[in-house]
Amino acid sequence: MPSASRPLGIRRRLANFCFIGLSGVAAILVLAPLGAIFGYLVYKGIGSLNWAFLTNTPRPVGEAGGGMANAIVGSTMILGIASCIGIPLGIGAGVYMAEFGRGRYVNIVRFTADVLNGVPSIVVGIAVYALVVLPQQHFSALSGGVALGIMMIPTVARTTEEMLRMVPNTIREAALGLGIPQWRATLQVTLRTASKGVITGIMLAFARVAGETAPLLFTAFGNQFWNLNPNQPTAALPIQIFAYAISPFDEWHRQAWAGALILIVLIVVAVAAVRVVTSRGTMQGNA
Amino acid sequence: MGVGIEVKELNAWFGKAQVLKDINIKVGANAVTAVIGPSGCGKSTFIRCLNRMHETIPEARVSGSVQVGDTDVYKPGTDAVDVRRRIGMVFQKPNPFPTMSIYDNVAAGLRLNGYNKRRELDQIVEHSLRMAALWDEVKDVLKKKSGASLSGGQQQRLCIARALAVQPELLLMDEPASALDPISTGKIEELIFQLKAQYTVVIVTHNMQQAARVADHTGFFLMGKLIEYDKTERIFTTPCDKRTEDYITGRFG
Numbered sequence: 001m002p003s004a005s006r007p008l009g010i011r012r013r014l015a016n017f018c019f020i021g022l023s024g025v026a027a028i029l030v031l032a033p034l035g036a037i038f039g040y041l042v043y044k045g046i047g048s049l050n051w052a053f054l055t056n057t058p059r060p061v062g063e064a065g066g067g068m069a070n071a072i073v074g075s076t077m078i079l080g081i082a083s084c085i086g087i088p089l090g091i092g093a094g095v096y097m098a099e100f101g102r103g104r105y106v107n108i109v110r111f112t113a114d115v116l117n118g119v120p121s122i123v124v125g126i127a128v129y130a131l132v133v134l135p136q137q138h139f140s141a142l143s144g145g146v147a148l149g150i151m152m153i154p155t156v157a158r159t160t161e162e163m164l165r166m167v168p169n170t171i172r173e174a175a176l177g178l179g180i181p182q183w184r185a186t187l188q189v190t191l192r193t194a195s196k197g198v199i200t201g202i203m204l205a206f207a208r209v210a211g212e213t214a215p216l217l218f219t220a221f222g223n224q225f226w227n228l229n230p231n232q233p234t235a236a237l238p239i240q241i242f243a244y245a246i247s248p249f250d251e252w253h254r255q256a257w258a259g260a261l262i263l264i265v266l267i268v269v270a271v272a273a274v275r276v277v278t279s280r281g282t283m284q285g286n287a
Numbered sequence: 288m289g290v291g292i293e294v295k296e297l298n299a300w301f302g303k304a305q306v307l308k309d310i311n312i313k314v315g316a317n318a319v320t321a322v323i324g325p326s327g328c329g330k331s332t333f334i335r336c337l338n339r340m341h342e343t344i345p346e347a348r349v350s351g352s353v354q355v356g357d358t359d360v361y362k363p364g365t366d367a368v369d370v371r372r373r374i375g376m377v378f379q380k381p382n383p384f385p386t387m388s389i390y391d392n393v394a395a396g397l398r399l400n401g402y403n404k405r406r407e408l409d410q411i412v413e414h415s416l417r418m419a420a421l422w423d424e425v426k427d428v429l430k431k432k433s434g435a436s437l438s439g440g441q442q443q444r445l446c447i448a449r450a451l452a453v454q455p456e457l458l459l460m461d462e463p464a465s466a467l468d469p470i471s472t473g474k475i476e477e478l479i480f481q482l483k484a485q486y487t488v489v490i491v492t493h494n495m496q497q498a499a500r501v502a503d504h505t506g507f508f509l510m511g512k513l514i515e516y517d518k519t520e521r522i523f524t525t526p527c528d529k530r531t532e533d534y535i536t537g538r539f540g
Contacts, residue, residue, distance in 0.1 A: 102345070168382070170378060170380055170382040171382055171384065171385075173340065173343070173378060173382070174378065174382040174383075174384065174446070174449075175384075175395075175399070176340065176343055176371060177338070177340060177371055177375070177376035177378070177450070178371065178372070178375075178395065178396035178399070178449065178450070178453055179368055179369065179370075179371040179372025179373070179396065179400065179453060180368070180395070180396065180399040180400060181368050181400075182368075184399050185399070188399055189384055189395070189399070192384075192386050192387075193384065193385055193386050195386065
């Protein structure tokens, strides 16, 4: 037995130091790419960013100025439609898996969600093209929203399921023991207890699809003009950035950088806003 | 006012394992009845059968009849949710709703059943917290603090207040003080003593002193059977059954 009063062995201290050091390095390495991307976007994009960029529609080639106002609004519209589809369906499937489903059916739903999560986004785009765009005979914000909404479902469903599973069973029993009907106990007690994690899952899914380009190519298609009709081809930031970035014009390249910067800022603002709004109702000592 | 309970030929299973065998018992109104016995003897299952919580566990099954006041608990057509609304339950581990304030915890049973009159809710919440001897400690932070921010003993009294707020006819308590320190336990016991003026209370306990202190009647369970049921002082002084005597004198269990 080593004496308890002896100072910690040099090896143990060294190992401790190394481990803490390595985890610190890993943390920095995680932050570095994000910082680098954001810094580079600001560096390249800020020059073309002005009021006109946020309020004007694109100008024809050769004409200076113009902006991406229609794409900003279009992206908002498409993401709104996607959220209306992806969030309720995702939460519903997650609640089924964690609260109501039994055995085999749960496994089938979970497996399907995991497969759907792995389907390349361009495949989702083609599928929605075949199922929505072709029958309608035209591109639309609606079909774009359907494609992105489908892509949101697995992330929302799986996080909802995981978060609900972390709610202790004693909470469910407390609710049932009060004579609260099960659907209400699930919605207003269990789901509410898990709400922080569920919202994180929603924001993850939202942020992921907000930058998707491929599924929008055959669905929302893009548009150089104003359009507020969800049943018409609609501009979206990722499509606009893509189109401008592969063009041969320097002016458009600069605008693509500015568009990318705006896209990132919009995602960060949306996520931060949801965090602020949803944390307002919490009290002291909330577990 | 409290109501009496009459249990006839109650059997309960988890899957194929039978955990309650042919239980017959009559519990008087406005009295405290203790259920004692070693771990795994079925005492928790017994009280969970009284308000149909047993069946919320997958593969759990019940047969027999339970009459609580004028409600036939297991009659076809009796709604389990309705039964649970009339029979309150306090669990072993304090389980306040963590995302709700103290006020919302107490009001939850009423609100989530569609009852939303502000002023009356205020009154019921205060009354219930007073009954649970918690009002003075929390009245200034009712809507500011989460139920989970209280100490263990306070949380359990909050759970009692939450159960009382729906104005049940019967209160079931499953080892309500087993996770608490002696001071909190004392408070809960005092509370149980006061509650019997208005409620019928059935309490499961591992602690025989506790049964002796709070209960008018005591039932001894062993391996899923009700071995003996009598006035508390008789159970603890002159039990009829050898097994009861062995248990209370600490010879097994």
